[in-house]
Amino acid sequence: MRVVLGPMEGVLDYLMRDLLTDINDYDLCVTEFVRVVDRLLPEHVFTRLCPELEHGSQTRSGTPVRLQLLGQEPDWMAENAVRAVELGSQGIDLNFGCPAKMVNKSKGGAALLQHPEQLYKIVKACREAVPADVIVSAKIRLGWEDPQDCLEIADAIEQAGATELTVHARTKMGGYKASEIKWEYIEKIKQRCQIPIIANGEIWNYQDGQDCLHQTKADAVMVCRGAFNLPNLGNVVKHNHPAMPWHQVVELMLKYSEFEIKGDKGLYYPNRIKQWLAYLRHEYEAADDLFRNIRRFNKAEPIAEYIRSLPRL
Structure with missing residues (x-):
């Protein structure tokens, strides 16, 4: 296919x-x-x-x-x-x-x-x-x-x-x-x-x-x-692979956080990661919790730091 x-x-x-x-x-x-x-x-x-x-x-x-x-x-x-x-x-x-x-x-x-x-x-x-x-x-x-x-x-x-x-x-x-x-x-x-x-x-x-x-x-x-x-x-x-488990999604978000984004990262990144979480919430219950916890942040580093603090395998 x-x-x-x-x-x-x-x-x-x-x-x-x-x-x-x-x-x-x-x-x-x-x-x-x-x-x-x-x-x-x-x-x-x-x-x-x-x-x-x-x-x-x-x-x-x-x-x-x-x-x-x-x-x-x-x-x-x-x-x-x-x-x-x-x-x-x-x-x-x-x-x-x-x-x-x-x-x-x-x-x-x-x-x-x-x-x-x-x-x-x-x-x-x-x-x-x-x-x-x-x-x-x-x-x-x-x-x-x-x-x-x-x-x-x-x-x-x-x-x-x-x-x-x-x-x-x-x-x-x-x-x-x-x-x-x-x-x-x-x-x-x-x-x-x-x-x-x-x-x-x-x-x-x-x-x-x-x-x-x-x-x-x-x-x-x-x-x-x-x-x-x-x-x-x-x-x-x-x-027909199995769905990606949440801990791997967290690793993926961290990788995204590490990308060098052109322009003002403090403005660009928070909007994009929140936008992505809005989609992830349809598949992962944990994404909804994460979204609620970071939505007050408007700078890149506090968001990335919070994601880095999440438990991972």
Whole structure:
């Protein structure tokens, strides 16, 4: 089974990619999106978001990293796709699934699902701009509101020349509600399209991954939020490994604490570790206690010191 570690804006940065690919057998990582508006972005924008570009576009453990672009203007998307490839990105991923209000308000991300003809133009422009052997993938939801729209959307993306397609099995209006997952529509897309399809949404354990592949007939799965709930989810889904015990999660958090974080660590680190604990609480009861005990701290060292004081095997 091919398992992809998907993007999560403001959460899954290069530090987390490094941490999670070191302990999981992921086949690919996709970055947070580079926002493209009306210009060719300078190199530092790409390398700041994806420092792996300077190391063969892979994490330290060797997992390939693909840079993601988000925007609505075909020509500017194409020019920035070329730049990303020139910098070494292992393919280009196009974000047509982000449900964030600010992104959608500016007609980016999931807002484009309402305009399949524009999706076609963007994908086609990027496909024609980069070398033929470069992967151009796209990530979508089932539609804005009606999941039936996914077939027209997928057709537009395939006809434009995309190499593969990731489908989050909810509409934009479905948000992240478990009740809104509709894997059956991924199967419909799979029946219709010739390109590889990657299924995404509500994969929290090994059985979820098996059920998803069985129902969707997809070629691979992508995990996102679940990878923060359960740090070794990639290996759980791919190899049926047992869930990582809490004491190993503590060691992982300590490793994260030791990373050299650019900028003001006193501001950056506390927010990120608390954000991670908010996910871990869904899987580990001890994470809830830890979160309550450190939430009053707004500097890095007191948090790291408290984690170091936790009992470990």
